[in-house]
Amino acid sequence: MKSGLITSIARSLMVARFKQTLVAAIGVTFSITMFVALLGFMNGLNIMLDSLVINRTPHIRLYNDIKPNPDQPVGRVQAFAGSYNIIRSLKPNASRESIYNNEAIMNTLRADKRVLGVAPKITSRVFFNVGATDMLGIVNGVDVEEENHLFRFSDYVTSGNFTDLKNVANSIILGKGAADRMLAEIGDVIQATTSQGNRVQLKVVGYFQSGLGELDNVQCYASIGTVQKMTGQPASYITDIQVKLHHLEMAPALAKEYGAVFGVDADDIQTVNAQFETGTGVRSMISYAVGITLLVVSGFGIYNILNMMIYEKMDTIAILKATGFSGGDVNRIFTTIAVSIGIVGGAAGILLGFLVCLGIERIPFETEALPTIKTFPVDFNPKYYAIAGVFSLVTTYFAGFFPARKASAVDPVDIIRGK
């Protein structure tokens, strides 16, 4: 009954000053709309940019690094056990790049419940012989099906058919940049020299475009068998095992575990791509900052309008107090007004923001660099809508806080006597 009276008085005051109330609510609506649209758009871009890397990068990469043996003979001599042994002119040992017993490792990994999938890879450096010049290239020997399953290989093969890698003998998919420089068309046969000195003929069956120009200038793909043949290695030769996990966050811990268990080097995606996390963080921080600034500005709008309303409604406040409303009641009336403006303006803003996001999502956005993207990416994460809702309430509450306190402190005697 009592709170009903407070709200009905608040409502009457708002109706009496409908235009100002509307302006205040529109201020909130506008800022919430912008907040939601900005965050949705920014994070859509973030997710897209990150996925450029994350889609293409294994969560954990197992390989044999070229490095000196950590277990040097001097370390085994009992006499020097407690001292620092300084060894100069150390060279990496002729360790094999191939991962020993990789078939068994992959089977073990595939049986691990935390693992989404495993794809073997061979990386081999070659020179493409184009007329009189040689161009450096990296040929990745991949398991075509696994590569597609885990890393959306087909998304990035912009011309040609990726399955031809498997079906056509000695075939290669060239990076778009590399192909452009070599003037190689699909169907052409190109010549390459491997680091072992073998000369091979490869048939171009497609172009690959990742969106990262530097990569596309050198990276090429062939089937594992083709690369093994090119480099004269046996069928068991694998240089990388790429692991994709169900949960990205587990990568650092599992990398350590696998490194120890299998006796190989293991890199996790977080360590390799730390800069992307940072970029994402900074971008969302900026969008939050802009959004919150907008809200604070609209908060000042509400503050002004409430102050004006209180100034105009001094008589009303005085008479309410004279007839038995306490300071607390008056405070609640004006807080109710502020929060109502926040609820209505915020709800409208969330809805409008959603519509704006739908609109942005329809704007065509085509660029050479991003072959899989046709329109602007937008993130519809409900989190932003929840944050917007909470913020609209919090800012309007605080915007109303001081005016409401001022109203509750109005001395009715001053007003009644003042006439």
Place this chain on the structure above:
Amino acid sequence: MTMEQPPVLEAQGITKYFYSPEKTKVLKGVSFRVHRGEFVSVAGKSGCGKSTLLYILSTMDTDYEGKLLIEQQLVTGRRPDDLARIRNEKIGFVFQFHYLLNEFSVLENVMIPALKLGKLSREEIEHRAMEKLRIFDMHQHALKKANQLSGGQKQRVAITRALINDPLIIMGDEPTGNLDKKNSETVFNIFKELAGTFHQTMLVVTHDPEFAAGTDRTIVMEDGNIIDDLTNSNLP
């Protein structure tokens, strides 16, 4: 006489200072009692402290020395929320400048103090409010907005509102001061009727000698002191 009954309202040595522009003593130890059913007027020249006294008696002004008792309970020094409750329940106000809430209808204006008190249901309150408006012949204006009424009509609504919670006492600060002769008379007759028919306790500040003469008792003030306390012999 009613003098043997306990007083409804009692002022004991009420003293009030104003500090701007300089410290001035506006009330100089005012003491008096009002008994149930009395219709008391406070008269005196403009500026003698009548309004100041009334605001203290109404519990709205708490910055004074001395004691105020309502129904023999000490009111001085009580918490603001308690005072608001006392005003709501026990005191009805009529001001010089009508002071209705323009955002609300006539009926709502009358209902609000009762809704605030919260003792009756909304329907009962509405029914009571309509009944009281009918007494003053204002029921046909019930649904108008307050600012669509004439001055005299507004004051009748203000009196109705003052009565809605059956207050212990009605206080008025020059309730006819802003009205023309005819409306002034109508409002005065309403006060007379409240006193005569309903035995409503009332304390009304006025500088209109005619109005004062029509009340049971007139407290005459001068320069912050009570200089006279007259019982009026009113022959009907």
